[in-house]
Structure formats: C-alpha cells, structure tokens
Amino acid sequence: MEEELELWEGEKGHDHTAAVAKVRSRLPDDGILYDLADLFRIFADSSRIKILYALYESELCVGAITQALGMTQSAVSHQLRALRGAKLVKYRREGKTIFYSLADDHVVTILAQGMEHIEE
C-alpha cells in the first residue's frame, strides 16, 4: 500500500506550511522587532520603573530622584542615561540642576497597561 503523500518533502510530523507562510508574511522586520525588544528592556528593571513612576506627575532633578528612591547618584545617572537613550525621558538644564520628565504619553500608556495586566 502507498504511504501518505508528504507535501512538505522530508519534514516529520503534521503540516504547518500554511500557518507558517501566513505568519512570515505578516511578521514585522527583524530589525523592528529587535528595537521593540530593546525598548521593553528599558522597562524591565525596577530601578528604571521607579524613576519613571517618580516622574509620572512632575519633573524632578537628579538629586530629588536620588533621595526619593534611596539610590546612589551614580546609579540614578546611569539609569537616566538608558532612559534618555530610549527617548523615554527628556531633560532641561537650570543652572547646575538638570530636570528630567517623561518624554511622551506612550510611557504612561505602557506603564498603565502593564499595571492593569499584573493587577488581574
């Protein structure tokens, strides 16, 4: 007797070709997906999350963030650098002091959606 015809030549198991083709055609470019992962990696640390929440309602200078969160000035500054790199915060200088604030509404939305998710 004949064995079952194998449409996907040489592969084991059942056929996925249709689903695979559909996924591949709609999946965003690799570069985009890497950038997206990089963005979320910035949110993936509790120190940075704390900084973002601290900035939720008003701008703050580095010293205030440092005191409020009980971190060292160096650690805060390193994390602000990461947040700046991801364009999640903006800053303005006033004399020796530099004030940071949230860059745009995406930050707020992302935090809020994440919060909703974990509170379910």
Place this chain on the structure above:
Amino acid sequence: MEEELELWEGEKGHDHTAAVAKVRSRLPDDGILYDLADLFRIFADSSRIKILYALYESELCVGAITQALGMTQSAVSHQLRALRGAKLVKYRREGKTIFYSLADDHVVTILAQGMEHIEE
C-alpha cells in the same frame, strides 16, 4: 555671622524634601514595581516578541511557531513557558498538539504602544 539655616539637617546641596515626600507618597509599593519590571522583562527579548507577534492574528501550535520563526523546538518551548508564567499567552490541547494564543488585549496594546514609540 550665622550660616544659612539647614532645614534638612546635615544634607548637602539644595533642598528636595518637598518633592521627595510627594514622590514617596504616590509611588506604588515596591512589590508592585518589581512585578511590573518582571512583566516587561518578558517583552524584553526578540524571540518572545516574535512569538507574540506570530500569535497576533491566530492561535498556533508549537511546531508551527518553531518553523515560522526558525528557532529550535526547545527554545520555543522555554520561551512559551516564560510567556505562560506571565499570563501573556494561554493554551489548549488537541490530541498531541498544543495551541497557543494571546491571553488578553493588554498584550496587543502594549506591543502597539511600543511600536508607536519606536516609529516616532
């Protein structure tokens, strides 16, 4: 002559007490912020992002994900475990096959907001 009165006893630099108190009063509990960081950490990897996007439109079995993304079955399974742990995907069994799908709309919203942010 008198030195300037130091309201925040012993600290150097200018005063942050008001801002610090405000931030501290509004900042969510540490545990919540850790959970939030943990959630975003799941999004912080391009393999998992790819899996989530693959599941964007329809459920898929592990084999289909494996083929579509060109990963090993083991790697996919490990990442699905992480996604399951964060309740970002759900699954159902049909014989030997297990179909995964997105758990809720937060996943879609978070991905979409992230995408908007990096496309600016």
Place this chain on the structure above:
DNA sequence: TCAACATATGAATACTTGTTCATATGTTTT
C-alpha cells in the same frame, strides 16, 4: 580662579538570562 555643588561616565564585578543538548512526559496509532 578656586572651591563647592550637580550630574555624568568608565571600569570592574556580581548577577541574570537565552540558547543548546540531552532527555523526559504525554498522546495517538498500530
């Protein structure tokens, strides 16, 4: 211009994490 202040940065270390390899679990068919 010098001292004090505010913030930033580089290097080193301790910790976390994604993948691979080998194997285990669970399901269906013969």
Place this chain on the structure above:
DNA sequence: AAAACATATGAACAAGTATTCATATGTTGA
C-alpha cells in the same frame, strides 16, 4: 505494548547588565 510524534524540562555555558567606586565634566558664586 511499542513506536512515533508533539511538547516540556533540567543542566550548563555564553552573553548581557545593574550596581559600585573612583573620577571627570560642567556650573555657580566668592
């Protein structure tokens, strides 16, 4: 019951990363 299939899991290694410590840059006032 055994074999084939589909998925899950544990251990180990390589790669990435947050903090600390020391120091640098930039700004203001004396």
